[in-house]
Amino acid sequence: MTSLAHTAADAVTVTRRNLIKIRRVPDLLVFTTLQPIMFVLLFAYVFGGAIGEQNTGIDYKEFLIAGIFAQTVVFGSTFTGFSLAEDLQKGFIDRFRTLPMSPAAVLLGRTASDVVNNLISLLVMGLSGLVVGWRIRSNPLDALGGFLLLLLFAYAVSWIMALVGLLVRTPEVVNNAAFIVIFPLTFIANTFVSPETLPGPLRTFAYWNPVSSVTQAARELFGNTNPQFPPPDVWPLQHPVVYSLLWSAAVLLVFVPLSVRQYQRTTSR
Amino acid sequence: MVDAVEAEGLVKVYGSGEGEVRALDGLDLRVAEGTVVGLLGPNGAGKTTTIKVLTTLLVPDAGSARVRGTDVLRDPGGVRSTIGVSGQYAAVDEYLTGFENLDMVGRLYHLGSGAAKERARELLEQFDLADAADRQVKGYSGGMRRRLDLAGALVARPPVLFLDEPTTGLDPRSRLGMWKVIDDLVKGGTTLLLTTQYLEEADQLADRIAVIDHGRVIAEGTADDLKEQVGGERVEVVVEDAASLGSAREALAGLGRGEAVVDERSRRLTVPVSGGASVLVEAVRRLDDAGVGVSDLGLRRPTLDDVFLTLTGRATEEPDDSDGATRETQEVAG
Ligand SMILES: Nc1ncnc2c1ncn2[C@@H]1O[C@H](COP(=O)(O)OP(=O)(O)O)[C@@H](O)[C@H]1O
Ligand SMILES: [Mg+2]
Numbered sequence: 001m002t003s004l005a006h007t008a009a010d011a012v013t014v015t016r017r018n019l020i021k022i023r024r025v026p027d028l029l030v031f032t033t034l035q036p037i038m039f040v041l042l043f044a045y046v047f048g049g050a051i052g053e054q055n056t057g058i059d060y061k062e063f064l065i066a067g068i069f070a071q072t073v074v075f076g077s078t079f080t081g082f083s084l085a086e087d088l089q090k091g092f093i094d095r096f097r098t099l100p101m102s103p104a105a106v107l108l109g110r111t112a113s114d115v116v117n118n119l120i121s122l123l124v125m126g127l128s129g130l131v132v133g134w135r136i137r138s139n140p141l142d143a144l145g146g147f148l149l150l151l152l153f154a155y156a157v158s159w160i161m162a163l164v165g166l167l168v169r170t171p172e173v174v175n176n177a178a179f180i181v182i183f184p185l186t187f188i189a190n191t192f193v194s195p196e197t198l199p200g201p202l203r204t205f206a207y208w209n210p211v212s213s214v215t216q217a218a219r220e221l222f223g224n225t226n227p228q229f230p231p232p233d234v235w236p237l238q239h240p241v242v243y244s245l246l247w248s249a250a251v252l253l254v255f256v257p258l259s260v261r262q263y264q265r266t267t268s269r
Numbered sequence: 270m271v272d273a274v275e276a277e278g279l280v281k282v283y284g285s286g287e288g289e290v291r292a293l294d295g296l297d298l299r300v301a302e303g304t305v306v307g308l309l310g311p312n313g314a315g316k317t318t319t320i321k322v323l324t325t326l327l328v329p330d331a332g333s334a335r336v337r338g339t340d341v342l343r344d345p346g347g348v349r350s351t352i353g354v355s356g357q358y359a360a361v362d363e364y365l366t367g368f369e370n371l372d373m374v375g376r377l378y379h380l381g382s383g384a385a386k387e388r389a390r391e392l393l394e395q396f397d398l399a400d401a402a403d404r405q406v407k408g409y410s411g412g413m414r415r416r417l418d419l420a421g422a423l424v425a426r427p428p429v430l431f432l433d434e435p436t437t438g439l440d441p442r443s444r445l446g447m448w449k450v451i452d453d454l455v456k457g458g459t460t461l462l463l464t465t466q467y468l469e470e471a472d473q474l475a476d477r478i479a480v481i482d483h484g485r486v487i488a489e490g491t492a493d494d495l496k497e498q499v500g501g502e503r504v505e506v507v508v509e510d511a512a513s514l515g516s517a518r519e520a521l522a523g524l525g526r527g528e529a530v531v532d533e534r535s536r537r538l539t540v541p542v543s544g545g546a547s548v549l550v551e552a553v554r555r556l557d558d559a560g561v562g563v564s565d566l567g568l569r570r571p572t573l574d575d576v577f578l579t580l581t582g583r584a585t586e587e588p589d590d591s592d593g594a595t596r597e598t599q600e601v602a603g
Contacts, residue, residue: 006379013376017365024364024405091360095421098324100350101377267326268356 007102014096014109018083019116032079032117033124036072040128043068043192056194057226065134066146066218067191069125070211073154074186076118078178080110080158081165085174088166091268103264107256111158118154122147137223146221149244153214156248159255166262169269191215196232207234210247216240271338273429273460274300274323279332281318281484292318293329294484300429300462302337305455307475308464311577315484316464317357320433323462324354336429353422357433359414360421363407367398367417370406371424378425385424392420396450412443416450423454430454432463436470448473468495468572480576488580499571499579501526502545504552506538509562514538520559524552536564 022028048060056063084107087093096106126134136143161178168174188205189195195206206212217240219225231237281293292315300306308316321327323334325345334341336348361370368389375385393402396416401409406417415435422430435451436444451474455461465471471478472492480488480495488495504525508517517538518529525542532538542548549568556563 009379010377013373017362017369017373020369021362021364091356091358092362094321094326094356095354095360095374096377097326098349098352098354099374099377100346100379105377265328267321268358 003102007105007108010101010105011108011112014106015112015116018109018113022113022117029120032076032121035075036068036121036125037128039068039072040065040125040132044132047192051193057229058224059133061129061133062135062224063219064192065125065129066222066224067189067215068129069122069150069218070153070189070215071186071191072121072125073118073150074157074182074211075178076121077114077154077157077161078175078182079117079161080114081161081163081168081174081178082171083114084110084162084165085169085171088169088266088268089171093263093266094268097264097267104256104260107159107162107259107263111155111162114158115151115155118151122150134224138221142221142223145241146218149217149221149241150214152248153210153244156251156255159252159259162259163255163262166259166266169266185209186211189215190231190237195237207232208236210236210244213237213240213243213247217244271302272299273302273304273337274298274306274334274462276319276323276334277332279319279322279334280330281315281322281327282330292484293322293332296332296481296485298462298479298486300460302460303458304476305461305463305474307471307478308462308481309466309468309471309478309576310464310481311466314481316481317433318484319481320354320356320431320462320464324352324431325349350425351427351429353425353427353430355415355418355422355430355432355435357437359411359418361406361409361414361417364405366403366405367393367409367413368402370417371420374421374424380425388424392423396420397446410443412439412446415439415443415447419447419450427459429460430462432461434464434466437466444470468492468576469570472496480580482577482581488576495576496571499575501541501543501571502548503539503541503569503571503575504549505565505567505569506540506552506556506563507565508536508538509564511536513561516559517556517561520555520561521552524548524555539569542568 043064044061048064051060093106161174164177165174168177188198188202189209189212190206191211195203195212198206213236216231216237220240236243276296276298279293279296280291283290283292296315296319298308298319308319310316318327322329323336323341325341325348328342337351339347339351341348365373371389371392372385375388376382380388390402393399396419398413398416398420401413406414409417419432419435432451436447439447448470451461451463463474475492477489477491478495479486488498504521506517506521508514511533514531514533514536518531521529521538521540525540525548527541529538529540545568553566
């Protein structure tokens with residue numbers, strides 16, 4: 001299949017371009033990494049004392065890290081939409097679209113380089129987590145699975161952001177719009193508090209929120225849970241890995257074709 | 270001979286209802302193989318929309334177009350592999366070097382990494398960018414960016430080239446440089462459709478000119494054809510005292526090839542002439558003899574505005590999109 005080979009080669013070319021940019025605009029990398037460090041420190045030391053152990057049976061810092069990981073990679077995926085809107089605005093997408101290249105390649109390349117972005121954030125957060133007392137208490141293989149699941153979920157969200165970026169077209173607006181959605185999504189969850197403490201409707205939302213299941217799955221895979229304190233008795237949190245995988249697959253199934261279709265009809269103003 | 274570009278009855282409507290804009294309204298266009306056609310029109314005429322339709326970026330609401338016989342709507346992929354495009358705004362990546370920009374485009378044309386590198390070096394040399402090849406584009410001047418963007422369009426040696434306002438926003442020196450680059454290119458046999466707001470530019474570069482307004486071609490022909498219609502050069506006099514406009518008109522009667530046009534408000538008198546500087550000298554002599562006080566006097570070559578005035582009876586400036594671009598036309602071409 002030469003067309004598949006072309007798509008892959010084109011995606012690699014686009015990814016390379018995006019990665020060069022990350023390297024040459026260090027501010028990007030600094031903010032990608034500083035923000036999560038700040039979150040780890042703020043939550044561990046400012047809220048940590050007040051929130052306490054809750055009903056999780058483990059130290060709050062330990063409880064917190066997987067939540068911050070999940071929040072950060074989901075925020076990281078907004079960069080996909082931001083960058084595509086920027087490329088659209090600058091006429092770059094027009095240039096790509098007049099080349100005889102695969103229509104999926106620009107989006108594949110974009111989302112792939114944003115995985116690298118998220119990987120860097122995870123590394124930096126992991127290290128700062130270790131500094132404040134977080135430990136992986138499972139085995140390396142499970143831990144690796146935890147990181148991969150976080151990256152997969154963020155990758156799926158990237159494709160939603162890709163569609164948003166191509167539709168909204170203004171990078172700043174993409175960012176603001178994404179924040180309005182992602183803040184509640186990552187806070188009305190089990191990321192920073194136990195969802196049982198939330199009032200009725202919010203609690204239900206938190207139970208079914210895929211950010212909760214991703215966080216729960218990561219906690220379990222890192223060994224940051226206490227068997228004496230099982231998660232709430234709802235299916236998503238009882239089967240967090242399966243539920244997270246299903247969500248990621250569903251999002252990809254819907255948003256990959258939608259985004260590619262939008263890419264093929266979009267052009268700068 | 271087969272036409273390299275053919276478009277019939279292109280219609281493109283942006284938006285709907287009240288805010289509807291008919292950007293293209295039945296546009297027909299032909300570019301013969303190996304020739305240069307200049308699409309000349311003011312801001313908002315539909316030039317960019319035309320280029321976007323022909324380069325597969327935009328699907329028209331009606332009409333059809335072919336590039337070298339390949340249908341733009343039915344086989345956009347086929348069209349893409351025979352065209353090179355440089356849009357209205359240089360689409361070069363600020364954070365990549367000049368070399369990296371071209372190398373990337375070469376790879377996306379599937380030239381293979383060796384050939385892509387070689388072609389990038391070659392183009393940088395050809396476009397006088399070799400010294401800046403390994404610097405990030407964010408330090409490039411406007412003219413350098415434009416040249417790099419054009420180089421990007423040429424990576425795969427396309428037989429048909431589309432350039433959307435290749436010199437808008439460039440200083441006069443860069444503009445001349447760009448003209449030379451384009452001129453060399455078409456000498457090599459490339460078919461070119463370029464858009465411009467400058468009659469002078471179309472005159473310099475194009476074999477034929479299509480004047481476009483409100484999404485339609487309103488005149489078509491060689492630069493000489495158009496100038497003929499417009500009346501070619503003209504002498505323009507601004508008198509010191511509006512009262513002497515009458516005697517100025519009498520003095521200049523018979524100087525040119527047609528009636529003098531008088532504008533009382535700006536105390537300006539315009540006479541179509543042929544013969545260049547010697548006519549200007551004659552005009553000075555006559556005005557002096559008649560004792561007319563002159564505050565400004567000059568020879569003016571036709572601009573897009575003149576073409577417009579003649580063809581449509583109105584100026585290029587539209588109330589809805591009167592930005593700097595049309596005014597610049599007068600400065601540059603005047
Ligand atoms: N994406 C768009 N949405 C709405 N109107 C547009 C869009 N693009 C162009 N137009 C309008 O269509 C008309 C033609 O635009 P354009 O083709 O860009 O003209 P030109 O390139 O000759 O300046 C203008 O009135 C412009 O405002
Ligand atoms: Mg334009």
